Amino acid sequence: MQITINSASELPTVAKELLTYAEGQKFFIFEGDMAAGKTTFIKSFCEAIGVEDVVSSPTFSIVNEYESNDGPVYHFDFYRLKNLQEAYDIGYEEYFYSGNYCLIEWPSKVEELLPEEYIKVEITVTGNEQRLFEFTTIKE
Numbered sequence: 001m002q003i004t005i006n007s008a009s010e011l012p013t014v015a016k017e018l019l020t021y022a023e024g025q026k027f028f029i030f031e032g033d034m035a036a037g038k039t040t041f042i043k044s045f046c047e048a049i050g051v052e053d054v055v056s057s058p059t060f061s062i063v064n065e066y067e068s069n070d071g072p073v074y075h076f077d078f079y080r081l082k083n084l085q086e087a088y089d090i091g092y093e094e095y096f097y098s099g100n101y102c103l104i105e106w107p108s109k110v111e112e113l114l115p116e117e118y119i120k121v122e123i124t125v126t127g128n129e130q131r132l133f134e135f136t137t138i139k140e
Contacts, residue, residue, distance in 0.1 A: 001135040004126065008037075011044035014133050019048055021135045022119050026100060029107035029114065032123035037131055038105050039077075041123060046073060049101060057105075062090055073101040078109035087113055116140045 001021055003014050022028070028045075030038040043055040050069030058064040058077045066073040074095045081087060087110050096102055096115055107114060122134040 003133045003135075005131050005133070006127075007129045008040065011041055012048065014041065015045040015048035018045060018119070018121065018133075018135060021137075025117065025119050025137070027096070027102045027104075027115055027118040028121055029104045029118055030121045030123065031107065033125065036123045036125050038123060041121070041133075042075060042103050042105070045103070046075075049073065062086070063095065068101065071100050072098070073103065074098070075103045076105060078104065078106040081106075081109045084110065084113065 001017070003017060005011065005014060018028075030042065032038050039055075039057045046055045046066060046068070051066040051073055053066040055066060055075065056064065058075055059079060062076060062078065062081065064075045066075065076095075078087070092110070092113055096113070104110070104114075117137075117139045120136045120138055122136070124132040124134070126132050
């Protein structure tokens with residue numbers, strides 16, 4: 001599925017579309033260049049699933065946990081991960097296989113640890129504020 005937006009004000013609509021597309025899947029990876037808007041979109045997505053906490057990039061903590069109407073939401077940013085051992089050290093398995101929402105930025109750093117099924121969200125900058133969102137269901 002593809003959606004093009006012209007401004008950040010359209011992100012809540014894209015978040016709702018993603019929820020519909022996911023059909024109950026709770027594991028999402030977010031790909032895009034630096035400053036493509038991954039964290040900004042994750043903020044809108046978290047609002048759509050009922051998170052009232054302040055959503056921010058977990059760049060230095062690797063994972064942030066938020067509360068939603070549907071239980072915990074785990075937001076990962078693996079950009080600064082030096083090696084896979086760091087993912088093991090934070091207990092990634094407990095998060096990834098918890099059945100709760102997992103939102104992963106920079107998934108290429110932990111590609112071999114990803115579950116067999118997830119939703120891939122690709123964000124491509126196509127203009128100053130314009131973005132192309134592509135949703136793909138991955139089943140390995």
